Amino acid sequence: MNFLILLTSFAGAAVGGVVSAILGLQLQKNNHSFEEIQGEKNEAFLNKQNERDNNFKKELQKQNDALTLSIQQKTRALTREMKQVDIDANLKAKARIEWITNVRDLSSNYIACLFCFNDSMEKIYNLDNAIHIYETSPLWQTSDKLPEAVSNRKLELEEMHSLKNEIISLSERILMQFSVQKEHEEIENTITSSVDLVIDVYRTARDKLGYKYVEKTEKDMTGFAKSIRKIFRDYLKKEWDKAKEGK
Numbered sequence: 001m002n003f004l005i006l007l008t009s010f011a012g013a014a015v016g017g018v019v020s021a022i023l024g025l026q027l028q029k030n031n032h033s034f035e036e037i038q039g040e041k042n043e044a045f046l047n048k049q050n051e052r053d054n055n056f057k058k059e060l061q062k063q064n065d066a067l068t069l070s071i072q073q074k075t076r077a078l079t080r081e082m083k084q085v086d087i088d089a090n091l092k093a094k095a096r097i098e099w100i101t102n103v104r105d106l107s108s109n110y111i112a113c114l115f116c117f118n119d120s121m122e123k124i125y126n127l128d129n130a131i132h133i134y135e136t137s138p139l140w141q142t143s144d145k146l147p148e149a150v151s152n153r154k155l156e157l158e159e160m161h162s163l164k165n166e167i168i169s170l171s172e173r174i175l176m177q178f179s180v181q182k183e184h185e186e187i188e189n190t191i192t193s194s195v196d197l198v199i200d201v202y203r204t205a206r207d208k209l210g211y212k213y214v215e216k217t218e219k220d221m222t223g224f225a226k227s228i229r230k231i232f233r234d235y236l237k238k239e240w241d242k243a244k245e246g247k
Contacts, residue, residue, distance in 0.1 A: 096243040100236050103177050107232040110170040114225045120160040125209040127153040164202045171195045194224035
């Protein structure tokens with residue numbers, strides 16, 4: 001009886017141990033499975049996070065590359081534009097300088113012709129006086145001075161005619177250099193007024209030049225020459241300053 005009780009107790013203990021062992025193994029297996037699953041989940045999460053990070057880095061790099069390319073393109077375009085601006089400025093300055101030189105030469109020749117025309121007028125006036133003396137004075141009526149003076153006057157009138165035409169030609173060439181603008185009115189008015197005076201002097205010289213006419217005309221002609229010199233000197237100085245600035 002005691003043996004049976006002891007055997008039963010032993011068997012129960014053995015079964016309990018086996019059950020405990022089985023439960024322990026099962027729990028250990030379950031724990032291990034949980035750790036594997038959790039590890040897989042963590043690994044999947046990390047992989048996805050790494051993928052997102054990599055995609056973000058790639059997108060960021062793509063944007064940086066695009067921005068760098070855009071900056072480079074804009075820089076090259078700006079450089080080309082600046083070079084073109086410099087080229088245009090140099091071309092404008094060169095063209096302006098050539099224009100200034102041309103206008104300066106034309107205006108200088110024009111002023112010189114005015115003074116030459118003035119001298120021609122004085123010569124004709126002096127010849128007119130000499131002719132008058134030769135014609136009215138008995139002392140000179142048989143002299144060769146009268147026909148010589150008449151011949152010289154004719155030659156001088158031809159010279160005046162050539163100067164008149166040269167002055168008109170130069171005036172047109174000068175005025176062609178300037179557009180119709182308010183700032184150019186003084187130039188145009190002074191040039192045209194001097195031309196009108198030259199034409200009037202020539203028409204008068206074909207007949208006879210009187211003292212008062214010559215005296216007044218000399219002053220007017222000299223005044224025009226001085227005015228033209230000052231106008232062009234001031235105007236071309238401003239244009240030269242613009243040329244140096246590349247305008």
